[in-house]
Amino acid sequence: MYNKGNGVKRDYQKANEWQSTLVKQLKKDYNTNPNELSAIELLASLSNLGNSYLVLQKLDSAKEVYDKMRYCSGTFCMKHENKYFFVLLQSYADIELGDIAVAQSNFSEAEEWYQRSISLCEMLIETEKTSEAQRELSISYIKLGDILKKHGKLYEAEQWYYKILTIFKMLAKESETANNRRDLSRVYEKIGDNSRMQDKINKSKKWYLKSLVIDKALTEETQLVIDKRNLQVSYNKIGVILKAQGDIDEAEKYYHEGFKIATSIAEETNTIQSRRDLFASCTHMGDIAREQKKLNEAKEWYLYSLSLCKTLAKETGTI
Numbered sequence: 001m002y003n004k005g006n007g008v009k010r011d012y013q014k015a016n017e018w019q020s021t022l023v024k025q026l027k028k029d030y031n032t033n034p035n036e037l038s039a040i041e042l043l044a045s046l047s048n049l050g051n052s053y054l055v056l057q058k059l060d061s062a063k064e065v066y067d068k069m070r071y072c073s074g075t076f077c078m079k080h081e082n083k084y085f086f087v088l089l090q091s092y093a094d095i096e097l098g099d100i101a102v103a104q105s106n107f108s109e110a111e112e113w114y115q116r117s118i119s120l121c122e123m124l125i126e127t128e129k130t131s132e133a134q135r136e137l138s139i140s141y142i143k144l145g146d147i148l149k150k151h152g153k154l155y156e157a158e159q160w161y162y163k164i165l166t167i168f169k170m171l172a173k174e175s176e177t178a179n180n181r182r183d184l185s186r187v188y189e190k191i192g193d194n195s196r197m198q199d200k201i202n203k204s205k206k207w208y209l210k211s212l213v214i215d216k217a218l219t220e221e222t223q224l225v226i227d228k229r230n231l232q233v234s235y236n237k238i239g240v241i242l243k244a245q246g247d248i249d250e251a252e253k254y255y256h257e258g259f260k261i262a263t264s265i266a267e268e269t270n271t272i273q274s275r276r277d278l279f280a281s282c283t284h285m286g287d288i289a290r291e292q293k294k295l296n297e298a299k300e301w302y303l304y305s306l307s308l309c310k311t312l313a314k315e316t317g318t319i
Contacts, residue, residue, distance in 0.1 A: 016052040023049050039076040043069055043089050050096060063100045069093040084128055091120040091136050098143060107147055114144040131171060138167045138183075145190070154198050161191050178222055185214035185230065192237065205241045208234060225265055232261035232277060239284060248291050255284045272316060279308040279319065 026042040046069040053062035073090035077083050098113030121137035124130075145160035165187050172180040192207030215231035218224075235258035242251035259281040266274040286301030312319045 012052065012055050016049070016056060019045065019049045019052050034079070036076075036080045036082055039072075039080060040085070043073060043076070043086075046072065047089075047092070047096075054100075059100050059103055063097060066093045066096045066100070070097070084124060084130075084133075087120050087124055088132060088136060091117040091124075091140070094120065095136075095139055095143065098140075102143075102147065107151065111144060111147055114140045114147070118144070131174070134167050134171060138164050141167070142187075142190070145194075149194055149197070154194055158191065158194050161187060161194060165191065178218055178227075181214050181218060182227070182230070185211045185218070185234075188214070189234070189237070196241070201241055201244055205238065205245075208238045208241065212238060225269060228261055228265055229274075229277065232258045232265070232281070235261070236281065236284060239288075243288065243291070248288060252285075252288045252292070255281065255288055259285055272312065275308055275312060276319065279305055279312065282308065 023042070023045045026038070026045050030038040030042050046065055050062045050065040050069065053059075053065060070090050070093035073086045073093060077086035077090065080086065094113045094117035098110040098117070101107070101110035101113060117140040118137060121133055121140065124133040125137065141160045141164045145157045145164070148154075148157035148160065165184075168180065168184040168187050172184045174180075188207045188211040192204045192211065195201075195204035195207060212231070212234040215227060215234045218227040219231045221227075235254045239251045239254035239258065242248075242254060259278075262274070262278040262281040266278045268274075282301050282305040286298045286305060289295075289298035289301055309319050
C-alpha cells in the first residue's frame, strides 16, 4: 500500500507521505539486517519517493532523495556482492538528478550528472556488456546530446547521437524486438533533426527516410498508436524537407500520408495530443495548397485547422 499509494485515491500528497514512511521503515530494516535484499528494497523505495516528489513538483525535495539514493547505492556497492546492480542504480540516480537540474535550468550541472552516469555505465560495460547497462548508457548519451543541441552545440550533440546509434544498432541486431527497432528509429530522427538545424538538408532527409522505413514496418506489424504516430511524424518531417527543397508536389504526398494517419489516430483516441497532431497536419496541407496557388483549397485546410484550434483552446486554454 505504501509503495503505490493504494487506498488513497488521487491524493498525491498523502501517497508521498506513505512513501516517506516506507523509506524510514526500510532504513530501520536495513540497519537491523543489512543484507542485499533489504538494500535493494530501500533503494527502490527511495526511487519511488523521489518520483512522488517530482509528481508534486517539489524538485528540491526530489533532488535530496535521489542524492541520497546515489550515495546509498555507492555505499551498498562496496558492502555487497552484487556490485553491478548497485552501480546501475547509482547511474539511474545520476540521470534523475540531471533531469532535475534541467527542469531548474541548471544545464551545466545537468551535464555533470549525465557525465557521471556515462562514466559509471561505461565502467560496467567493460566488465559486463548487458543490454541493461547499454540502455542506461544510451539514456545518458541522449540527454547529454539533447542539452548540447538545445544550446546550439550541434556538432558536439551529433557525436553523442552517433554513440547512441552504435548502441541501438547493436541491440536491434541482437534482438529485433519492436522496442529495439523503435529506439533505433528515434535515434535516426534525432540525427535528422540535428542535421536540419545545421542546414544539412540532404543529410537530414536521408536520416528521416531511414526512420520512415522502420516506422512503416512497425505500424504494419503492431498497429499500435505509438508506431502510427511515429510514422505520421516521419512523413511530416520528410514533407518539411521536400518543401524546403522546392519539391512541392512530392511534399504534398508525404504531408497527405501524415494527414491520413493523424485523422485515423484522432478518430481512434480523441486525445488532446492526437487533435494537436491533426491540427498541425491540416496546417501543413494548407501551406502546400497555398504554394500550389490552390487558394480555395488552402482556405478549406486553414478553416479546418482553425476549428480544431478553437476546440483545443476551449478545452485546454492553449493549443
